[in-house]
Amino acid sequence: MPLKNGHTQPHTSASSWRWALLGLALLIAFLLPWPLSPLWIRIATEVIMWAGLAQSWNIIGGYTGYLSFGHGAFFGVGAYMTGIVMLHLGWPFALGILISGIAAALMAVIIGYPTLRLRGAYFAIATWAFGEMIRQIATILEITGGAFGMQLPAYLNLPFFYYLFLLVTGLTYLTTYLLLERSPFGYKLLAIREHEEAAEMVGVDTVIIKIKAFALSAFFPGVLGGIYAYWVTYIHPDSVLGAQLTDFMVVMAFLGGIGSLWGPFLGAVVVQLVNRVLWLVWGEGTFYLVIIGAAICAVVLFIPSGIIGLLQSRIFLPGTAWKEIRKKVKW
Amino acid sequence: MLLQSHDLTKSFGGLVAVNQLSLKVEKGTILGIIGPNGSGKTTFFNLITGMLPSDSGKVIFNGQEITKLRPHRIARLGVGRTFQIPAPFSKMTVLENVMVSAFLHTSSMKTAKKKAEEVLKKVDLDEKADFQVLNVTLEDRKRLELARALAIEPILLLLDEVMSGLTPVEVKSAINLIKQMHRQGLTIIVVEHVMDVILSLCDRVAVLDYRRKIAEDTPQKIVNHPEVIRAYLGERYRARG
Numbered sequence: 001m002p003l004k005n006g007h008t009q010p011h012t013s014a015s016s017w018r019w020a021l022l023g024l025a026l027l028i029a030f031l032l033p034w035p036l037s038p039l040w041i042r043i044a045t046e047v048i049m050w051a052g053l054a055q056s057w058n059i060i061g062g063y064t065g066y067l068s069f070g071h072g073a074f075f076g077v078g079a080y081m082t083g084i085v086m087l088h089l090g091w092p093f094a095l096g097i098l099i100s101g102i103a104a105a106l107m108a109v110i111i112g113y114p115t116l117r118l119r120g121a122y123f124a125i126a127t128w129a130f131g132e133m134i135r136q137i138a139t140i141l142e143i144t145g146g147a148f149g150m151q152l153p154a155y156l157n158l159p160f161f162y163y164l165f166l167l168v169t170g171l172t173y174l175t176t177y178l179l180l181e182r183s184p185f186g187y188k189l190l191a192i193r194e195h196e197e198a199a200e201m202v203g204v205d206t207v208i209i210k211i212k213a214f215a216l217s218a219f220f221p222g223v224l225g226g227i228y229a230y231w232v233t234y235i236h237p238d239s240v241l242g243a244q245l246t247d248f249m250v251v252m253a254f255l256g257g258i259g260s261l262w263g264p265f266l267g268a269v270v271v272q273l274v275n276r277v278l279w280l281v282w283g284e285g286t287f288y289l290v291i292i293g294a295a296i297c298a299v300v301l302f303i304p305s306g307i308i309g310l311l312q313s314r315i316f317l318p319g320t321a322w323k324e325i326r327k328k329v330k331w
Numbered sequence: 332m333l334l335q336s337h338d339l340t341k342s343f344g345g346l347v348a349v350n351q352l353s354l355k356v357e358k359g360t361i362l363g364i365i366g367p368n369g370s371g372k373t374t375f376f377n378l379i380t381g382m383l384p385s386d387s388g389k390v391i392f393n394g395q396e397i398t399k400l401r402p403h404r405i406a407r408l409g410v411g412r413t414f415q416i417p418a419p420f421s422k423m424t425v426l427e428n429v430m431v432s433a434f435l436h437t438s439s440m441k442t443a444k445k446k447a448e449e450v451l452k453k454v455d456l457d458e459k460a461d462f463q464v465l466n467v468t469l470e471d472r473k474r475l476e477l478a479r480a481l482a483i484e485p486i487l488l489l490l491d492e493v494m495s496g497l498t499p500v501e502v503k504s505a506i507n508l509i510k511q512m513h514r515q516g517l518t519i520i521v522v523e524h525v526m527d528v529i530l531s532l533c534d535r536v537a538v539l540d541y542r543r544k545i546a547e548d549t550p551q552k553i554v555n556h557p558e559v560i561r562a563y564l565g566e567r568y569r570a571r572g
Contacts, residue, residue, distance in 0.1 A: 184434040184443065187423075191431045194420035197382060201414075202483050203406035203435040259422075 029166055033159045045162045045231070047272045052169030052224050053245075054252035054264035055176055059217035061250065062258030063180050064210060065193030066116065069124045070131030072245030074104040074218040077134060078225025079240040083150040084143060086230070093155075097226035104222025105215040112214040116207070119196075128246075135241040149236025152229055161231040168227065172220045176261055179216070189213055193259075251292065255299050257306025266307045271295075332391075333358040333518050334487055339378055339388035341371075348374040350542040351388070356487070361509075361519045363529040363550070366539030367563055372522040373415060375539075376489050380412050381405045393486065407435060411485030413476035415492045415522075419464040425475055426451065426460040432482035450482045454508060470501050477508070488512070488519045494528050506531060526564065530554070538563060 029048075033041050057071050078100035085096040115126040138144045145151075180186035188209050191199040200206055229235045248271065256267025271292060278288040303310050334356040341349045349371040356362045364372050377383040379390055381402040390398045397405050420428050429447035430440075437443050451457040454474045459467055464475065473493050480488060490509070494502050502525065509532060513519055523529050529536055530550045537547040540562040546553060553559055 183440070184438050187427060187431050187434060190423055190427075191420045194422055195418045197402075198414065198418040198420065198479075199431065200382070200402035201380060201406055201412055202432040202479055203403050204431065205401075205403045207401075 033162050038158055041158045041162055043273070043276045045158070045165055046276070047269055048162070048165045048169050049224055049228065050248065050252060050272045051265045051268035052165065052172045053221055053249050054256065054268045055169070055172045056217050056220040056224075057246075057249040058253045058258055058260075058264045059176065059180065060214050061217075062253055062260070062263070063176075063186065063189045063193065064213045065259075066119075066210065066214070067124045067250070068127045068214075068217070069246055069250070070111075070127035070129070070134075071217070071221060071249050072241060072243065073131040073134040074108065074221040075225035075228070075245055076138065076237075076241035077104050077107055078222030079229035079235050080138060080144050080150070080225075081222070082226030082229045083152050083235060086152060087150065088143065093226075093230055096230075097223050100226035101219045101223040104225070105219040108215045108218035109211055112211045116210045116214060131241070131243070131246060135237050138237045138241055145236070147237060149234060149239070150229075152233045152235070154233045155230060161227065164227055165224070168220065168223050173261065173265070175216070175220075181261055185209070185212070190259075251296055255295065255306055257308030260306070260308045263306050263308040270307070332356070333393060334379070334520075335389075335391045336375075336379070337389040337391070339375070339390065340386045341374055341378055341383060342386060347542050349378060349385075352539075352542075352544055354537055354544065354547070356518060356520060357534075358518055359516065360534040361513055361521060361532050363533035363536040364520060364522045364539060365524070365526070365529055365536060365563060370539040371542045372539060373491055376412055376491055376520075376522065379405075379489065380410060406483055406485075409484070409486035410489065411480035411483050411487070412489035413473075413480050413491055413493055415495070417469070417472035417476050419472055419475055419479075421464050423464065424460065425456060425462050425464060425467065425471075425478075428464060428475055429478050429482045432479045435483045447478075447482060450478045453481065454478045455504075469496055470498075473497065473505070474508075481512070486518060488517050490519060490521045490523075492522055492524065494523060494525050502528065526554075 032044055036044060053071075053075065057068065060066050060068050060071075078097070081100040081103045082093070082096035085091045085099055086093060111127070111130050115123055115130070118126055139147050180189060188199065188204045191202075191204055192206050192209060196206055225240060229240065232239075252267035252271050253264045254267070255271060256265065257263030274291065274295075275288050278291065279285075282288075299306060305312075332355055334354075336352055336354045338351045338353055339349055340347070340351055352371070352375060354362070354375075364375070366372055374383065378385045379392075379397075381397070381400055381404070385398060388398070389396060392405070392408060392410060395408070397408065400408075420431065423431075426444070426447050429450055430443045433443035433446040433450075437446070448457060448460065451460055454477050456471060456474045456478060459471060464472070467475070473496075477490075477493065493509075494505055497505060506528060509519065509521070513532075521529065521532060533550055535547065536550050536553045538545050538553060538556070538559045545562060546556045546559050548556065554564065
């Protein structure tokens with residue numbers, strides 16, 4: 001994996017071991033719905049959806065280094081678009097999610113063109129404002145059902161949605177692998193993240209590359225939002241355009257390790273599972289946010305490269321992880 | 332004439348950084364630019380490469396006006412530059428850094444890798460190709476700057492104080508490297524404080540002071556130029572000329 005931090009030499013044994021692990025994980029993912037109860041299928045479906053969302057955010061936030069705090073808007077636009085296409089136009093669901101993805105990507109191009117010139121906090125604020133704007137628009141428009149939201153035709157088939165989310169999330173990881181880890185496009189993105197002026201000096205058209213990355217990172221949330229709308233059948237501005245959507249994408253990517261292929265996946269699994277288990281134990285509430293907040297603080301302080309960084313630096317062996325932490329903290 | 336600037340001016344607020352600077356660089360030559368700190372040398376590079384927009388004046392490269400072009404377009408026309416403070420892509424390996432440049436001419440990973448390896452060999456950095464940039468020395472980072480600029484296959488190369496911070500031995504090998512690139516047909520502009528470097532490399536030298544060009548001539552004549560001695564060199568260099 002040439003783009004990973006730390007180890008640069010490809011080891012044949014390590015990489016074949018990785019492929020075996022990936023095959024095993026896919027097999028488990030395919031067979032998962034059989035032994036699970038409907039509740040746990042729902043939870044597994046959520047985890048997979050979030051894994052896709054976190055990876056989408058990672059494309060612009062991790063690989064390109066532009067922290068988007070309006071990414072939930074692409075999910076919401078996707079959800080509403082599928083709703084509108086199915087409800088008002090009567091077109092099929094498959095067409096709906098495709099239109100959702102394209103609409104989200106187009107929106108990213110329009111928003112990205114002026115805002116991607118801003119760096120750091122300014123880009124974050126601009127995208128956050130954009131997200132809020134979309135939520136307000138959805139709240140007042142008639143076609144979106146305003147504050148009451150939209151009721152889609154119900155299709156109660158849990159495994160169908162599980163596999164569909166699995167497919168789309170799988171595609172986000174495949175796209176990230178092929179386009180960002182294994183192609184000139186990915187190298188140019190990293191160059192932009194590491195030193196934008198230097199990238200321009202060697203002929204990288206930073207404006208176009210950044211817009212492409214932003215559109216790509218918006219396309220998948222659009223599609224996932226569309227599937228989500230049909231899955232839960234009822235959407236309203238707070239459920240698909242709330243600030244928490246963006247927050248969780250960011251948190252998952254950071255916890256798992258930004259700018260890496262599998263970091264967002266690990267982050268999504270950990271955060272969403274913890275989230276749901278706490279919900280099962282304590283019921284509806286917001287206490288889980290406190291725990292997740294504490295976990296984020298711990299990550300930022302002790303393992304800034306996320307769970308994946310911990311795994312890669314091989315300090316995650318019994319005893320050594322503890323020693324690392326002891327070294328970094330003056331008690 | 333490969334590069335010409337006409338009355339190039341740039342100011343930041345009330346501070347004039349470059350004032351009506353006109354310079355010409357003949358194809359196949361090495362031009363040195365010297366001058367005290369703050370005399371506008373680096374700003375001049377930033378204006379040529381499009382990193383900064385100029386207030387007025389023109390830059391003509393290879394018969395084409397490039398004054399208003401965006402930086403990546405200027406790079407594609409064949410202007411390579413190094414940064415005074417090395418600006419590597421830190422979380423990538425040395426080889427990957429150079430590959431980014433190589434992608435200017437190819438979209439094949441294989442070709443880019445081969446090209447990058449060639450260039451690294453040229454600057455004697457091939458043994459550290461797989462090192463993370465964070466783990467290489469300042470000298471190697473300067474070589475990497477050079478490799479990255481060379482990998483875009485430039486016609487004109489702008490070197491911004493590539494010698495600063497290097498030991499005398501390292502300076503010597505860097506001079507040889509630049510001479511070698513020059514022999515292969517590159518036109519080079521060198522900004523440098525080390526006078527020996529300027530004397531041994533350059534065909535012509537331009538001296539900037541207070542954002543203006545105060546002299547431009549051959550190195551031998553420059554070191555005897557009274558105003559240059561007053562503004563920059565000091566008496567020490569007069570005898571040597």
